[in-house]
Amino acid sequence: MQILIIGAGGVGSAAARIASRRSFFEKLTIADYDPARPQQLIEAIGDARYATAQVDASSEDSIVELIRSTGATHVLNAVDPRFVMPIFTACKTAGATYLDMAMSLSQRHPEQPFTRTHVKLGDEQFAAADHWERDGQLALVGIGVEPGLSNVLARYAADELFDDIEELSVRDGANLSVEGYEFAPSFSIWTTIEECLNPPVLYDKAKGGWYTTAPFSEPTVFEFPEGIGEVECVNVEHEEVTMMPRWLDAQRVDFKYGLGNEFIEVLKTLNKLGLDSTDPVSVRGVQVSPRDVVAACLPDPATLGPLMKGKTCAGVLVTGTLKDGSTGSRYLYHVADNEDTMARDNSQAVVWQTAVNPVIALELLANGTWSGAGVLGPEAFTAAPFLDLLAAAEPAGYGSPWGIVEK
Amino acid sequence: MQILIIGAGGVGSAAARIASRRSFFEKLTIADYDPARPQQLIEAIGDARYATAQVDASSEDSIVELIRSTGATHVLNAVDPRFVMPIFTACKTAGATYLDMAMSLSQRHPEQPFTRTHVKLGDEQFAAADHWERDGQLALVGIGVEPGLSNVLARYAADELFDDIEELSVRDGANLSVEGYEFAPSFSIWTTIEECLNPPVLYDKAKGGWYTTAPFSEPTVFEFPEGIGEVECVNVEHEEVTMMPRWLDAQRVDFKYGLGNEFIEVLKTLNKLGLDSTDPVSVRGVQVSPRDVVAACLPDPATLGPLMKGKTCAGVLVTGTLKDGSTGSRYLYHVADNEDTMARDNSQAVVWQTAVNPVIALELLANGTWSGAGVLGPEAFTAAPFLDLLAAAEPAGYGSPWGIVEK
Numbered sequence: 001m002q003i004l005i006i007g008a009g010g011v012g013s014a015a016a017r018i019a020s021r022r023s024f025f026e027k028l029t030i031a032d033y034d035p036a037r038p039q040q041l042i043e044a045i046g047d048a049r050y051a052t053a054q055v056d057a058s059s060e061d062s063i064v065e066l067i068r069s070t071g072a073t074h075v076l077n078a079v080d081p082r083f084v085m086p087i088f089t090a091c092k093t094a095g096a097t098y099l100d101m102a103m104s105l106s107q108r109h110p111e112q113p114f115t116r117t118h119v120k121l122g123d124e125q126f127a128a129a130d131h132w133e134r135d136g137q138l139a140l141v142g143i144g145v146e147p148g149l150s151n152v153l154a155r156y157a158a159d160e161l162f163d164d165i166e167e168l169s170v171r172d173g174a175n176l177s178v179e180g181y182e183f184a185p186s187f188s189i190w191t192t193i194e195e196c197l198n199p200p201v202l203y204d205k206a207k208g209g210w211y212t213t214a215p216f217s218e219p220t221v222f223e224f225p226e227g228i229g230e231v232e233c234v235n236v237e238h239e240e241v242t243m244m245p246r247w248l249d250a251q252r253v254d255f256k257y258g259l260g261n262e263f264i265e266v267l268k269t270l271n272k273l274g275l276d277s278t279d280p281v282s283v284r285g286v287q288v289s290p291r292d293v294v295a296a297c298l299p300d301p302a303t304l305g306p307l308m309k310g311k312t313c314a315g316v317l318v319t320g321t322l323k324d325g326s327t328g329s330r331y332l333y334h335v336a337d338n339e340d341t342m343a344r345d346n347s348q349a350v351v352w353q354t355a356v357n358p359v360i361a362l363e364l365l366a367n368g369t370w371s372g373a374g375v376l377g378p379e380a381f382t383a384a385p386f387l388d389l390l391a392a393a394e395p396a397g398y399g400s401p402w403g404i405v406e407k
Numbered sequence: 408m409q410i411l412i413i414g415a416g417g418v419g420s421a422a423a424r425i426a427s428r429r430s431f432f433e434k435l436t437i438a439d440y441d442p443a444r445p446q447q448l449i450e451a452i453g454d455a456r457y458a459t460a461q462v463d464a465s466s467e468d469s470i471v472e473l474i475r476s477t478g479a480t481h482v483l484n485a486v487d488p489r490f491v492m493p494i495f496t497a498c499k500t501a502g503a504t505y506l507d508m509a510m511s512l513s514q515r516h517p518e519q520p521f522t523r524t525h526v527k528l529g530d531e532q533f534a535a536a537d538h539w540e541r542d543g544q545l546a547l548v549g550i551g552v553e554p555g556l557s558n559v560l561a562r563y564a565a566d567e568l569f570d571d572i573e574e575l576s577v578r579d580g581a582n583l584s585v586e587g588y589e590f591a592p593s594f595s596i597w598t599t600i601e602e603c604l605n606p607p608v609l610y611d612k613a614k615g616g617w618y619t620t621a622p623f624s625e626p627t628v629f630e631f632p633e634g635i636g637e638v639e640c641v642n643v644e645h646e647e648v649t650m651m652p653r654w655l656d657a658q659r660v661d662f663k664y665g666l667g668n669e670f671i672e673v674l675k676t677l678n679k680l681g682l683d684s685t686d687p688v689s690v691r692g693v694q695v696s697p698r699d700v701v702a703a704c705l706p707d708p709a710t711l712g713p714l715m716k717g718k719t720c721a722g723v724l725v726t727g728t729l730k731d732g733s734t735g736s737r738y739l740y741h742v743a744d745n746e747d748t749m750a751r752d753n754s755q756a757v758v759w760q761t762a763v764n765p766v767i768a769l770e771l772l773a774n775g776t777w778s779g780a781g782v783l784g785p786e787a788f789t790a791a792p793f794l795d796l797l798a799a800a801e802p803a804g805y806g807s808p809w810g811i812v813e814k
Contacts, residue, residue, distance in 0.1 A: 183679045269676040272590045274704040281703045286693045293700045296688045297681040 001025040001366045004072035008032035012078030014347035014355035020047040024366040029070045031055040057083040063090035101144030114214045133374035144354040147239040153332035156383035157318040165250040165320040173224040173231035173258025174312035200235035203253040224313045231258035243377040305348035308338045329407040408432040408773045411479035415439035419485030421754035421762035427454040431773040436477045438462040464490040470497035508551030521621045540781035551761040554646040560739035563790035564725040572657040572727040577647045580631040580638035580665025581719035607642035610660040631720045638665035650784040712755035715745045736814040
């Protein structure tokens, strides 16, 4: 296997670090718009299988050329979701297997944005599914942590725990804090605004499938495991909701993000004041986008790892009829502790938890445990081998256990 | 009397409109940095006594020259508090009576900003008091609504209602809303941030006088009269606290601003994210001040009058021993209804309520009811004639009643 990672940001760099302890591939090229970034990274890693390249992720031709020149068989897209389509299409053209951690972007309904879907997350990619399948080529989409590990856990619940699933509710929460800052998001505020202020998508088979609501709808307090505790969660637009109903039989699917009350209030206030907008405003003769100003006022999340403390949890709350005939709920989850991920890979918890999953998927594809053709989510593959490899101690596995709690 | 108003913004313009119905002066010049603004205004008013001028309010020399060339005997400062000192000093030099509605700015304590005062509001002006008094010249400071009418009401309570005052608590609240906007402050957000995020100043005789607290301290819900209802109030830096103890005997003085819970949360969020800062940040190659960006995202309050609905209330809650020997509290207040002030003077309620008071004060100075020398607050003068003139129906008075409620 010849891997090409596009993007040497937090997640791409962490994936490269994690992969360097594995032997399933022969070569890994990491490419970025700024060639200095992957260069510094591979010097720090010191793995003879690693190479770097420069790429413009917005240019399909540039990516096709890069895939061909590096001989990449598998491409991991680790850049901003705005670049999903050029990379996805370039992989199809060049004949490479494609993996990503976020899918093509949505477009809100022009008249009823908070009731009806229009273009959903991933729709542009799923539209090409027949083409990929016919050519026997695989796009493994949404294989980060959420989407990604959450979809794997949902498939595990469907195969091993439940006979009949009433609801799949993906739930993400953390107790991370950043020393010395009153307010310092551990993830890009620009992207967080994007995903939180877009109309959340939900799925209800009885209501005819997918629909949308107003941002921050259906607030609920959920108790996350391993000492994280109670966090206020709200509906947020996320790929799992548009992915899971394609392969798993559930009455309802939603995604509830444990933003916590403080973060929710901050986002609502930014929206109320128009500070979430990307349309430029005129300020003393210069044009700026308010959302860029908000981002510029906050610390760069990439620099916060050493100052962070706490854990982040991703998982899925599954409700339905269990294998023993009883009805009940189980929360299947994975926790990353910032102290541990910083020590392992100099990567903060949220970033590390995203990056580990595509590396495991690549390993399963390399050894033939997973195979397929088309545009497939993680829930299209058997879950147990993935979860076993994630949990098994190093060097056999990735040494990062997952769990199940009764709810 | 020859009046010079410096500043043809909302308050200066409203004062000029209100004064045009009065006969106590011979000439009124309204000056602005932009000469088109007063020109449009006096064309709309059509009063033969009115003239316009251009002025740079930051230049003491330019103001001295303007006072001399217009023959002004009385100068009303109606610009931003940053220009208090040049206008105040120019009036001293030119021998004119000076009036303002906001006093010289404070400077926070370098080590203990939220415990101790350093340079208080008005300190720079009060430092010159001996000089004004010795020369028999009057600076009537803080004669808007707050400070201004609130100080007059406090003096009235001291003279007519109470034998002994325990506490003077100035309280300002409104139920104004702006049609078509989810969030639209009726007052400059730039100035509101300035006054709300500065350390609030309080006075307590038993604690040795003035001290400061953290912003938004001591939240309390106060029920405002005439249908406005309950509004959450917090301590805010305001001139009354630094003025009243100079002339009135009270154990404690504070200022609680009825910002309402929503506005308080907005201001706290702006502060938490650094969006209140006036220090420029770099955004994609340009430098902007975050606070300017916040202001640019919101509608211009000067344009909102026709869309506003509701009332604003200013007053003082006085607690102590009443003339009959009982102890109790009385709230002395004045309410302005936006519908009424728009109809009268095409001026929104908050602006009109500020502008009417210096006009009344000028009339009392013109007819000799009020006179004095030094740097004096409104509470240095007898209150009853002021309040009578405010309340009396037009044309005898200003037709804007005030009230007292037991609390």
